[in-house]
Amino acid sequence: MTHRMEKLAEIFQEAAEAERQARLRYEEAAGLCDDPVLKDMLLSMAQDEARHEQEVIARFRQLSQQLGGLN
16 A cells, blocks of 8 residues: 555544544533533534544545555
8 A cells, every 4th residue: 555545544544533532522521411402412413423433434435445445
């Protein structure tokens, strides 16, 4: 794998991890909330981050297949 491809793979991995960390923070914040409206909003945001993480992973896999494997 070329340096450019390694860097691209690293960027995708970092992006997926950032989405995961954001999800965990929103879930943590929701656990601290007594206000049901705020709690629901935070849980919704956590769900959005989970979807984003899965989208980044799916796009990485797609790109990896197109370029002959970045793993």
